Amino acid sequence: MKQGYYGDWGGAFVPEILHETFRQLNEVFAAAKRDPAFWREYVELMGSYSCRPTPLTCAENLSRRFGGARIYIKREDLNHTGAHKANNVMGQGLLVRRMGKKRVIAETGAGQHGVATATMAAKFGFECTIYMGAEDVQRQRPNVFWMEKLGARVVPVTSGSQTLKDAINEAFRDWVANMDSTHYVMGTVCGPHPFPEIVAWFQKIIGEEVRGQILASHGKLPARVYACVGGGSNAMGIFQGFLADTQVELVGVEAGGKGLTSGQHASRLAGHDASPGVAQGYKTMFLQDDDGQMRDTHSVAAGLDYIGVSPIITDLWQQGRVRMTAATDAEVMEALDLTIRQEGIIPALESAHAFVQAFKEAGELPESEAIIINQSGRGDKDIFTIAHAFNDPSWKEFIRAKGREYAA
């Protein structure tokens, strides 16, 4: 197989001028992978700075309610800055230090990756610039505030639609101009090779931990593992613990938005709505029109609202190793409501997508089986979106239509 490809997908479509930078990145990453002391240093850093290993919680009340498999929740929400994103940015921080670079840049849509990167830069003493669509800067004031307090320069991008894809273009432009001093911190398992491999390698800490944890608490492997899929990094993180165990079914859950036939979703694979394309430096299935123009996507969860998907996940889906599904905004609110009330846990809107699918299927399995939901992040950041959605007439209509008694 060609280097940097997963089946047909992936590759590194980058301007010639960046080839030397990519060569250096490949070399430093390969050396880090060969060096057991590097992984040890990473695990120690995550233990002292980010609460690793994160716990595996048995959701006893939810398990009883659905009356099937025992439901376990992997608590990535307990990471520093509130999500699995810490695993990736701290790992890349260690790589940057090895490369001898002093400056990092990143793009961010909702701002979560920007906050995580700015946090890492503060800890490592790097200069930091975050590109963000001007629209998104307006919508995400609290995250912009924290990025700036953490010492990052936040650059609002006013070109194009003033959202994530324009910020990505601008970040690449900066990198080309400053490649000797600067590392581009990719936020997920997407982008040109070797980024998908780098991000997946750091995120595999989730899967390595949880495999041991479920064996210790349940005595055998889980029947199924559920994770939401935006770019695919939390999913790849937990899936890697079980890839070789073919009896463990791996289930990815995309943003079904207002429904797969509404045109307002971000389901690339489950919706059979995307087509192969090359954009943002890599080849995958993109939500695009017949002319290759990227479509507008929608999700109640900003972190899942993305046109592309990891080339690694696209390959695993094509091979039949990962099953892809989608959850709608309304289903997500229902799962969130249940999880909060029954377990006292507030999942991020993104993570709640994985809960939806697990809840749909838990009752199909016998009580002797276990399933694991990857809770990628905590929902505190979503307070206004969640409050607004629960007040929306369409939510009340959804609950009425389901005939569910609802106290709120």
Ligand SMILES: *Cc1c(COP(=O)(O)O)cnc(C)c1O
């Ligand atoms: C960013 C984010 C996601 C989506 O990213 P992946 O790369 O698909 O994991 C999911 N959950 C949370 C909480 C996030 O912050």
